[in-house]
Each structure stands twice: as structure tokens, then as C-alpha cells.
Amino acid sequence: MAWLPRFAAKKKKETAPAAASGERPATSAVAVETASAAETAYRDGTAAAGLPVRGEPAANELILSVNHVERSFPVGGQQLHVLKGIDMELRRGQLVMLRGRSGSGKTTLMNMIGGLDQPNKGEIYFMGHPFHQWNDDKRTEVRRKQIGFIFQAYALMPLLSAWENVELSMRMAGIPRSMWKPRVEHCLELVGLGKRMHHRPFELSGGEQQRVAIAKSIAHRPTLLLADEPTAELDSQMGAQIMSVFREIIETEQVTICMTTHDPTILEVADHVYQMVDGKFVTT
Numbered sequence: 001m002a003w004l005p006r007f008a009a010k011k012k013k014e015t016a017p018a019a020a021s022g023e024r025p026a027t028s029a030v031a032v033e034t035a036s037a038a039e040t041a042y043r044d045g046t047a048a049a050g051l052p053v054r055g056e057p058a059a060n061e062l063i064l065s066v067n068h069v070e071r072s073f074p075v076g077g078q079q080l081h082v083l084k085g086i087d088m089e090l091r092r093g094q095l096v097m098l099r100g101r102s103g104s105g106k107t108t109l110m111n112m113i114g115g116l117d118q119p120n121k122g123e124i125y126f127m128g129h130p131f132h133q134w135n136d137d138k139r140t141e142v143r144r145k146q147i148g149f150i151f152q153a154y155a156l157m158p159l160l161s162a163w164e165n166v167e168l169s170m171r172m173a174g175i176p177r178s179m180w181k182p183r184v185e186h187c188l189e190l191v192g193l194g195k196r197m198h199h200r201p202f203e204l205s206g207g208e209q210q211r212v213a214i215a216k217s218i219a220h221r222p223t224l225l226l227a228d229e230p231t232a233e234l235d236s237q238m239g240a241q242i243m244s245v246f247r248e249i250i251e252t253e254q255v256t257i258c259m260t261t262h263d264p265t266i267l268e269v270a271d272h273v274y275q276m277v278d279g280k281f282v283t284t
């Protein structure tokens with residue numbers, strides 16, 4: 001679970017300017033025109049809205065390709081080889097799972113896929129963008145618009161309602177204010193929380209809180225969702241509900257989901273499972 005603190009530290013840095021832009025008042029004619037162009041673009045699903053193009057995505061489109069990736073960390077004057085030549089790919093609409101013992105390198109790989117870290121060797125292309133070559137600012141820009149993150153411990157703001165939590169993520173993604181309401185409603189309904197929109201996290205069950213976190217992660221219409229043990233805190237029934245929500249959002253949002261899990265019952269619903277042992281994938 002090293003992923004959460006490492007991601008949280010970076011996230012703080014990346015969201016500050018976005019939050020400011022979300023609050024931008026449309027006071028000038030230019031600003032009004034820009035906002036309405038962005039809103040139209042958002043409705044039409046065009047790139048001008050600052051969101052990924054929706055349209056009709058090509059079935060089976062290659063979203064991510066990882067080629068011969070290696071990652072080492074200096075520890076005690078020596079190199080600790082954590083990833084030892086990883087090849088994988090993710091395609092549009094897939095639900096892909098990574099499984100492996102604690103310390104096998106899953107989090108390290110997820111950090112690379114999400115553009116939070118870079119390999120020492122090898123290539124990572126996300127939507128054709130060479131993450132292995134790009135600097136942190138360029139990767140952050142793509143990540144903010146096209147990738148969503150879900151954590152084991154939900155990562156919700158405790159004093160905000162479900163609605164406000166989802167709205168906050170749209171504000172931070174720089175989406176025009178007038179688009180927030182319909183999209184927040186849509187996302188919360190999609191995860192089955194239409195009747196709990198104004199509850200705060202402590203008024204919701206663990207499964208419901210995780211569903212708010214999912215609504216939050218898809219509000220900006222990412223292409224890829226990365227989920228670190230999203231069912232680990234839940235009982236098997238709630239875990240199954242989360243998996244059915246994942247299937248639903250894959251269908252309706254054409255998103256791709258890559259998640260880590262230890263739960264063998266959940267593995268059954270994956271389109272593909274990568275088994276990691278000591279920094280490499282093995283076939284089972």
C-alpha cells in the first residue's frame with residue numbers, strides 16, 4: 001500500500017492550479033465566450049472542452065502499452081531491482097487485474113502506468129504519449145484529464161457530501177461550472193447513489209463510500225481508471241457490488257480499468273489477469 005501516500009503527495013501539487021481555474025468567474029466577453037464554447041464542446045464530447053474526445057471510440061483501441069519496463073531503487077548503496085522486464089497492454093473497455101504477493105511490484109507498476117513515476121529502462125505509451133520520455137509537468141497534464149484513481153481507503157473529503165465530493169473533482173479538473181450539476185447527478189446515479197447524494201461519508205456504508213469514490217474518479221471522463229485494491233476493505237457482497245459498478249461504467253463510459261487485487265473470487269470477472277512474481281509476470 002505504498003501507492004496511496006506517494007500518490008497523495010503528488011496529487012496535492014498537481015491540483016492546486018486546477019482548483020484555481022475551476023473558480024474562474026466568467027466576467028469578460030472573452031471569458032463568457034470561452035466558457036460557452038467549452039460547455040458546447042463538453043456536451044458534444046470534443047477535445048476543446050479540455051476533456052477526452054468521446055465520440056465512438058474504436059473497439060479494442062490500444063490505450064496503454066508497456067514494453068520491457070525495468071525499475072530499480074537505490075537502497076543502502078545498492079540497486080534494488082523491483083520491475084524486471086514488464087510487457088503489458090490495456091485496450092479500450094477492458095477490466096484488467098494485477099495480482100501478486102505484497103512486495104512483488106504491483107504498486108510500482110501502477111505508479112508508472114499512471115505517469116507518477118518513470119522506468120529506468122523500457123517504454124510506456126499512454127494513448128500514444130511517451131510517458132517514459134515526458135517530464136513530470138507533461139505527464140501531470142495528461143493524467144489530470146485522462147486518468148482517474150481509486151484507492152482502497154476511498155480518499156473522500158469527510159466534511160463534504162457525496163455530491164460535493166464529486167463536484168470538487170470536476171472543479172479540480174477545470175471543467176466549466178455549468179456542467180457540474182448534470183455530470184455529478186449522472187455519475188452518482190450511475191453508481192447507484194441517486195438517493196444518497198447529500199449524505200456525508202460517515203453517513204454511508206463502506207461500499208457506498210467506495211461508490212462515491214468511483215463517481216468522483218469518473219466525473220472528468222477519464223480514459224483509464226487505476227484502482228489499488230478497491231475491494232480490500234469490503235465484505236464479499238459489497239466487493240461484488242463494486243465489481244458490477246465497474247462493469248456498468250465500462251459499458252456506459254467506455255473506460256478501461258486496471259486494478260490490483262488479492263481476492264480470488266473477484267479475479268473471475270476480469271477480462272485479463274496479470275500475475276506478478278518478484279517483478280515479472282508469470283503465466284498461471
Ligand SMILES: Nc1ncnc2c1ncn2[C@@H]1O[C@H](COP(=O)(O)OP(=O)(O)OP(=O)(O)O)[C@@H](O)[C@H]1O
Pocket residue numbers: 001002003073074075080082100101102103104105106107108109
Ligand atoms: N521508492 C522506493 N524506494 C525503495 N524501494 C522501493 C520504493 N518503492 C518500492 N520499493 C520496494 O519495491 C518493492 C515492491 O514494492 P511495491 O509497493 O511495488 O509492491 P506491491 O506488490 O504493490 O506490494 P503491496 O501489495 O504490499 O502493496 C518493495 O520491496 C518495496 O520496498
